[in-house]
Amino acid sequence: MNRTSFCLIFVALLVLGSSAILQPIPSYGAAVSDDMFPGIIDSIRSGVVTIEVVRNRPGSNAVSTNRTGEVFYDDPDIDKFFGGAAPSIPPAHENSGPGYAQGSGFIIGSDGIIMTNAHVIQGSDTITVTLYNRHRSDARVIGSDRRSDIALIKLSDLPQNVPVLPLGTSEGLRAGQWVLAFGSPFPHIQTVTAGIISATGRNSLGISDYEDYIQTDAAINPGNSGGPLVNSDGEVIGVNSAFVTETGGYMGVGFAIPIDMARRVAAQLIENGTMTRGWLGVGLKDSTPEQIGNTILDKDSLPATVIGVKPGSPALAAGIREGDLIISVDGHVVRGAADLRNRVSLTAPNTVIKLVISRKNSTITKKVRLGVLE
Structure with a gap:
């Protein structure tokens, strides 16, 4: 990979300024009907949330934009991937005002527990969650594990009949299986993209300390971080995390944390508030x-x-x-x-x-x- 032209992007959007295992994956060759994806989308989207974070400490920028919308990247994990700052990307400017971050997440517990990426909520002072039905609630951090990039937050104002997404298994995934990527690349606008699993077991990418990524060509864009990657049975099999780009836009190479790894980390975060390895x-x-x-x-x-x-x-x-x-x-x-x-x-x-x-x-x-x- 050419270090002067590629960058690997965590897909939470930061703005600086004032402003439970189910059935296995279908076998190869399963037919895709016109009604299959809409049915999955209808069953999943109510459990996908938008996460807004305020960071009052200066210099906490991860993936940032200025007010004009020009994109800057200045993240230690991206630096780690390149062995130094990517020279084709201008450095981010420090700002003494608060920082605003946006990412995605999905509900995994009827008590309002939400799974997302650790880099989405890292350094947060306040967290606000918007559900698909526009219900808004503050949230608090249950636990965060930067080494795997998994975090859990919990709604403070729990609505009735909160939708909980079914967790599948990432064991036995194969290249070529259909997947859907959910998230909020724009404020309060949830989207879904379709693609296939391109590869499994991807590691040595420099995204996190413990890597076993699902690679997919389903479009993952800024703001999708923490959203679910879903199989054709409507089960979550991964947590959207990052993508590789030459241009700042999506190029067909996205990465998701396998749900089996995320589930193991989440269990410890719920029990202990931290991950012990x-x-x-x-x-x-x-x-x-x-x-x-x-x-x-x-x-x-x-x-x-x-x-x-x-x-x-x-x-x-x-x-x-x-x-x-x-x-x-x-x-x-x-x-x-x-x-x-x-x-x-x-x-x-x-x-x-x-x-x-x-x-x-x-x-x-x-x-x-x-x-x-x-």
């Missing part, structure tokens, strides 16, 4: 064909090679060594270093996990009690 204490990279050698693997497997073991870590105590190839964790085939890292991080500390390891063409099993990731 398991810790193994190893450095990892994807295994090469030379390292795999004659090891017999599942067709979807990509072992993670241990490139270092931290002193005093659970891995060292369990006898894991540099050069080991980790094939599976708790019966789940490893699909690369990022996949293993995500699975460990989403497992509660003090849990004993079982790792299947290839070491010098022999297969061994190790049980490891996870520590706490600091």
Whole structure:
């Protein structure tokens, strides 16, 4: 990717100035009728919300515009993606006045709990939510996890019969399946776009610390951050988060956080207000064909090679060594270093996990009690 012409954009819109698992995805080849998308839209849109944030602290800009509508980008996560500020993007100007941000979210609990992106509500002083029926309510933060970019907020003024969206599963998603992306790219104007899943398991993008993104060509635009990505059964399978662009507009490459990851994070945020992750204490990279050698693997497997073991870590105590190839964790085939890292991080500390390891063409099993990731 050319660092002088591309930027990866979190899709919350910032303005500075005064101003529960259901049925699996349909099989490949399922027919798409003219009535299918309208029916899904009718069932989903009432549970999608617009989120407006006021940040009174100066310098808290993420993706910002001035009053004339000219777009600026000055976000540390974008800098991280490029290894420095993207040179083709003018820097944002600091402003001593309040900052106003807009994003999206969706209702996941009858008590008014809303899921969104952490970067949407980051640094917020006040949060106002507008429902599809124009009901407006203040909201408070339940918890936020910047490492996965998931946050939960809760309505202060809960209307009757609040619509709750059904959560599906992101397990087993395949490229080519139909999806719909919901959100509010303009203030109080909800839109929906259609596309397909382009890829799954996308990582090493520099968007967040823990990445397992669904890539889609359903248009995701500024203001869509935190909105739901929905399958053809009308179930939420992802949380819209970012897109890649050459021009500042959408180019057919959008990313959503898988709902299975988001659900695990949300459960901890509801219970504890924070996310506590398991810790193994190893450095990892994807295994090469030379390292795999004659090891017999599942067709979807990509072992993670241990490139270092931290002193005093659970891995060292369990006898894991540099050069080991980790094939599976708790019966789940490893699909690369990022996949293993995500699975460990989403497992509660003090849990004993079982790792299947290839070491010098022999297969061994190790049980490891996870520590706490600091």
